Amino acid sequence: MSRASRGDSRADTVLAIACALVALLLLILPPAPRDRVAAAIRGNLIGPLAMLQTRALQTGRALAVQDSLQVVNDSIVIRAQRLAAVEAENARLRDLLGLGRALQWGFVPAEALVDRAAGDEHTLLLSAGATQGVQRLSAVVSAEGLVGLVQAVDARTSTAIVWPHPDFRVSATTVDGSAVGIVSAHAGDGADRWLLELHGVPYRSSIAVGMPVVSSGLGGVFPRGVLIGTVVRALRGESTGWSRSYLVRPAVRPSELHSVMVLLPERAAEGVESVWRARVEALERRVRAAGDSLAARAAADSAARLAADSTTRPDSVRTLP
Amino acid sequence: MNLTQRLLLTVMLALLVTLHFTLRPLLDWRAGVDFLVIGVLLVAVRVRPGAAALTGLLVGTAIDSMTPEALGAGALAMTLVGFLASRLKAAFFTDELGLNAVFVFLGKVAYDWVSIVAEGRLSGMTLVWQLVAWTPLSALATAAVGLLVLAAVRPVMAERRFG
Numbered sequence: 001m002s003r004a005s006r007g008d009s010r011a012d013t014v015l016a017i018a019c020a021l022v023a024l025l026l027l028i029l030p031p032a033p034r035d036r037v038a039a040a041i042r043g044n045l046i047g048p049l050a051m052l053q054t055r056a057l058q059t060g061r062a063l064a065v066q067d068s069l070q071v072v073n074d075s076i077v078i079r080a081q082r083l084a085a086v087e088a089e090n091a092r093l094r095d096l097l098g099l100g101r102a103l104q105w106g107f108v109p110a111e112a113l114v115d116r117a118a119g120d121e122h123t124l125l126l127s128a129g130a131t132q133g134v135q136r137l138s139a140v141v142s143a144e145g146l147v148g149l150v151q152a153v154d155a156r157t158s159t160a161i162v163w164p165h166p167d168f169r170v171s172a173t174t175v176d177g178s179a180v181g182i183v184s185a186h187a188g189d190g191a192d193r194w195l196l197e198l199h200g201v202p203y204r205s206s207i208a209v210g211m212p213v214v215s216s217g218l219g220g221v222f223p224r225g226v227l228i229g230t231v232v233r234a235l236r237g238e239s240t241g242w243s244r245s246y247l248v249r250p251a252v253r254p255s256e257l258h259s260v261m262v263l264l265p266e267r268a269a270e271g272v273e274s275v276w277r278a279r280v281e282a283l284e285r286r287v288r289a290a291g292d293s294l295a296a297r298a299a300a301d302s303a304a305r306l307a308a309d310s311t312t313r314p315d316s317v318r319t320l321p
Numbered sequence: 322m323n324l325t326q327r328l329l330l331t332v333m334l335a336l337l338v339t340l341h342f343t344l345r346p347l348l349d350w351r352a353g354v355d356f357l358v359i360g361v362l363l364v365a366v367r368v369r370p371g372a373a374a375l376t377g378l379l380v381g382t383a384i385d386s387m388t389p390e391a392l393g394a395g396a397l398a399m400t401l402v403g404f405l406a407s408r409l410k411a412a413f414f415t416d417e418l419g420l421n422a423v424f425v426f427l428g429k430v431a432y433d434w435v436s437i438v439a440e441g442r443l444s445g446m447t448l449v450w451q452l453v454a455w456t457p458l459s460a461l462a463t464a465a466v467g468l469l470v471l472a473a474v475r476p477v478m479a480e481r482r483f484g
Contacts, residue, residue, distance in 0.1 A: 008369065009370075011371060012369050012370040012371035012372075012374075012404075012407075013370070013371075014371075015370075015371030015372075015374055015375060016370060016371055016374035016400065016404040019374040019375055019377070019378040019400045019404075020374070020397060020400050020401065022378060022396070023378060023381065023382075023393050023394075023396035023397035023400050024393065024397060025393070026382065026385070026392050026393030026396055027392065027393030027394055027396075027397060027439060028393070029392065029393070031390075034389055034390075034392050035389050037386075037392065038385070038386040038389035038392050039386075039389075041382060041383060041386035042386045042387070045383055045386070046383050046386060046387070049338065049339075049342040049383075050342070050387065052339065052342045052343050053342040053343070053346050053387075055343070056342065056343040056344070056345075056346045056347045057346050057347075059347060060346065060347045060349060
């Protein structure tokens, strides 16, 4: 090893020992001067770095808060979604209670135990059977209106066909009795598949759009006055000879059925017109109001047209002598 | 070291210091990565032992100023690590990246052990856990990051590596 190299090495060692001594000196400093030294270093040397660290910590905390806020937000959304379902269920049960109160007697409440994933959407398995008094061909209704009729009865369960069933038929009429026909499932495609058809309406009877259609009571299965649905439009090309056909939007959606009432024959014979009357009258009022507003608009239009004609063609206005 | 190498070393050191004060608190790991040890070792193997000791003293004092009651402990530890790293660079700092990672690992362990003992703030099982569990874990994380840093600077630093 050369003399210069040995000298460098010695200088390095001396410098290192000096550094270590300085560090030791800092370590054994009394608290007051130690804090002053630390403060001076912090203020002059690493102030910006300390600020960076503070910002980083704040960012970290903000991210943590953001995460917890997200969790809270998600929980609120989930609860709100559950609340909507509970409210809907409440409304359904309230309607059913209302229906029970309106019918007063002669009905059997039942749960619709339908397995739509595996089964037939045209039938319902009901949680009430012969033991509860359910009989074959009893009408099945809900607060919204007509659902179907019981086809088979077991001891504790029964099977009902609902209105989309191809064999379902009900004699129907408008509330004022001006038009009578037979309602059955509409054999349409897509969304139209879930509509009904009203056939055999006499050609002279015209039904307004939105007009409610109720069971007529003819045939002896369904009592008069059970709401079936509202008229959507006349079916073109379906008018045969002396009759017309109409498309009807059903009052009951089978997919939303949970609880139903089975009307016993004695109750059906008694009549249930008063049960759905309020709902039917509300629908009728809506049709009438729409008709009135259309008539008013037509009158306003013709008045405006007349006024425009009289101002553009003064020679056409006659003055009385 | 030529000018490019000095420049790269300075930039890398500045980046490591910045990461130490931004990324490390953000990650908030119990066994965090010590970017400053990587920086001091990166410098130490490229300068003379005296300069390495001085670098260690400055960096260590700067860290200590954040925790005044431990002022001097980190400085002493970093001085020793810098000096020894510079002395032992011929033995450890080779072209083998894996060996360099071991070098960083040992540097971090030495730094932690010296500074923790010198501080004298921990005692009993806490001290034992810190020395035999958390320090090696932190050293592992530091070695992994050190490996990445060394791999990044190696193409430029390859020539005249030992200053």
